[in-house]
Amino acid sequence: MLRDGVGIFGMLILLLASDGRGQAQIPSILIQPDIRVFTVLGALRAAGFDEGSLLLHPAGRPIAREFRILPTGLKARLKNFYESRRGGDDPRKELTKYISLAFVIDGPPDFKPLLGPGRMPPDAGSVVELTSLLGEFYAKARVESVWSRYKHLHDRAVLDYRPLINRMIMTTEGYLRMRSGVYRGRQLVLVPDYLVPPNTFNARTYQSSYYFLFSPSKPFKVSEIRHQFLHFLLDPFAARYPLPVEQRKTLTEMMLDGSEHPESTGQGVQEMVTESLIKAVEMRLDRLAEEEAEASLNEAVRSGALLCPHFFAALQRFEKEFEGFQLYYRTLLSELDIAAVWTARQEAVSSTPAETAPLSRLTEVERLIRQAKSSLGSDDLERAAELFDLVLDRHDSRNGEALYGLGIVAVSRGDKNGARDFFGRTVASDSCPDSVKVWAYIYLGRLFDLDDDREEAILQYRAAVALGDDTRGAQAVARSGLLEPFQPK
16 A cells, blocks of 8 residues: 555545445545645756646645745756656646656655556656655755645645535446445545646556546536546456457457557457446436437547447446446446447447547537526626536637636636636637637736736736737727726726
8 A cells, every 4th residue: 555645634534435334444535635746746846847838726826936945956956857857848748757656656754666666657667766856855845844834725625525526426336336435455545736737637546546636726626536436446347357358359459440559458458448338437427418428429439438339328228227236247248249339430430520520529619608608698607617617628628718708707706816817828828719818918907907016917908909809899998908007997
């Protein structure tokens, strides 16, 4: 069992599943921050790592600033380490290597690797030498002090997520008619951390430990957590009840057909089976309309989840039975028709040509944006925010119109910091139309005026003027802002 180094948060451990027999058990599902992750991410900040477009939650910015002041020598060594191991310009890929490392090392003060060189995950192994600097960084950056100073934020995240996760677990276990507490010695650990950019999720599985690292920003990441929870519940089935050799062979050939990566692994089919099952369970839990379900099934098959249609239909029959999923799983497999799987694959591939797929997704985005604007016009801020968030979570995390809409919601709620963050991300969005971006600049100017930062406000108004778009008289408003500070009526 990995030591998680989170003693000061011990009272906030969330016991979400137990066997109910009254005897002491290791909780199978926890939600708690992890000082290993906090330390590694802090060291990355000190090394100069910057997500660029992967903006931090406003609550994470002061935490990140805490790690900027370090002895020159240590800071230079951290920077040299990070720069020498950069594999490209994608900040997400760089971040994932260090997150992988954080989950396979010991806690303070030593931060020693818990796995030998041959057992270390490849991405974590590529940066494992960072452990030689973590102890020094932990001491000189006074990580424990920073950790304690922002403890209230993580406490709040745990309290916010607890009822949502409890409800999700009850719904999922109720649907499958099985309990997560049946697995002894296995754990799912949900780790909130404000140094992780919003709308990025990191799931890891090491031996019998499952981890899900997320930023506690809104909207709440319950669907993403549910996906990892389903892995925790369902992963053992494919390993315990493998498909017959001939079926595995045929499915392997099917998976490789048309693939740009023909290399095969022994676990490829097993992983595909589980992912297909999870997607099918999610669709049944979400109670998708028939047309939407068909589109989702085709998309799942095109993404490689070949058995998703089979499991989706089989789960409809399961819902009418009384036995639990642990007994019914073998029935699901016994009904598998490989010929039907091949037919479903061919239909999915031909149903939406590759060149028209982005268009259909854009139509869905437009529909959500239109509904969100309607809710905003009706002053239903909660529903508007939910729909804008749906666009960011499921379709485009940098959608300018959705970001702008959330900025308007934040303004309506009097949340200046949140509004500034959303409008800042709006003007940085490559896909944002000028008609929206120009007003985001104007709102930024007004927000800076309200904070008596006239110099920054003028820069925003000038950017609006330079854009040239005059939607809803934007140019006159921007020029007015240049002449005198904004004063709310």
